[in-house]
Amino acid sequence: MVPFLVLVSxxxxxxxxxxxxxxxxxxxxxxKYAVELGLFTALVxxxxxxxxxxxxxxxxxxxxxxxxxxxxxxxxxxxVAVRNGGRExxxxxxxxxxxxxxxxxxxxxxxxxGSPLIPCDATASCxxxxxxxxxxxxxxxxxxxxxxxxxxxxxxxxxHENRHA
Numbered sequence: 001m002v003p004f005l006v007l008v009s010x011x012x013x014x015x016x017x018x019x020x021x022x023x024x025x026x027x028x029x030x031x032k033y034a035v036e037l038g039l040f041t042a043l044v045x046x047x048x049x050x051x052x053x054x055x056x057x058x059x060x061x062x063x064x065x066x067x068x069x070x071x072x073x074x075x076x077x078x079x080v081a082v083r084n085g086g087r088e089x090x091x092x093x094x095x096x097x098x099x100x101x102x103x104x105x106x107x108x109x110x111x112x113x114g115s116p117l118i119p120c121d122a123t124a125s126c127x128x129x130x131x132x133x134x135x136x137x138x139x140x141x142x143x144x145x146x147x148x149x150x151x152x153x154x155x156x157x158x159x160h161e162n163r164h165a
Contacts, residue, residue: 002048002051002131002142003131003133003134003137004133006133006137006141006142006145007133007134007137009145009149010145013145013148013149013152016030016152016156017152020152020155020156020159023159027156027159028156028159028160028163030152030153030156031156031157031158031159031160031161031163032160034087034090034153034154034156034157034160035078035081035082035086035087035089035157036082037153038074038078038081038089038090038093038150038153039075039078039079039081039082041074041146041149041150041153042071042074042075042077042078042146042150043075044146045071045074045075045143045146046071046072046075048142049064049068049071049143052130052131052139058130058131058139061107061120061125061126061128062118062120062126063103063106063107063110063120063126063140064107064126064139064140064143066099066103067100067103067104067107067140067143069099070096070097070099070100070103070147071096071100071143071146071147073096074093074096074097074150077089077092077093077096078093087157087160087161090153090154090157090158093150093153093154094150094151094154096150097147097150097151097154098147098151100143100144100146100147100150101144101147101148101151103143104140104141104143104144104147105140105144107126107140107143108138108140108141108144110126110127111126111127111128111129111138111140113127
């Protein structure tokens with residue numbers, strides 16, 4: 001079920017990316033609700049990672065923990081931003097999302113057979129495929145999806161801010 005939702009979100013991200021490039025009304029709508037969409041995305045990310053580790057029993061590896069370090073604070077940042085109406089949250093979201101993106105990209109590289117540059121704990125192998133669906137969806141690709149979503153929300157928010165400046 002979760003990989004199917006990730007696949008659907010990938011279709012949505014492609015649509016959003018094209019919308020951001022042409023700056024159409026969908027991109028403007030996403031920009032208007034970027035903070036709320038960011039909160040929803042961060043909530044899904046935290047619940048999803050806790051589901052896989054605590055309910056399903058997949059032990060998070062070293063690289064998973066670093067992705068969590070970058071993604072978990074987003075939930076708190078967006079909760080505060082929604083409560084206080086602050087759109088400036090994206091200046092903190094952007095660097096955290098980039099960190100998560102690069103860790104998930106590297107983690108994907110290791111899972112697809114790349115030579116690891118840093119050792120991983122033997123109890124939770126960074127190269128083990130706990131989830132593999134549709135020929136490409138893995139746990140690191142799910143993390144990358146969250147990071148890319150946050151980055152696209154950042155750019156949608158920029159469009160919204162420039163329109164109302």
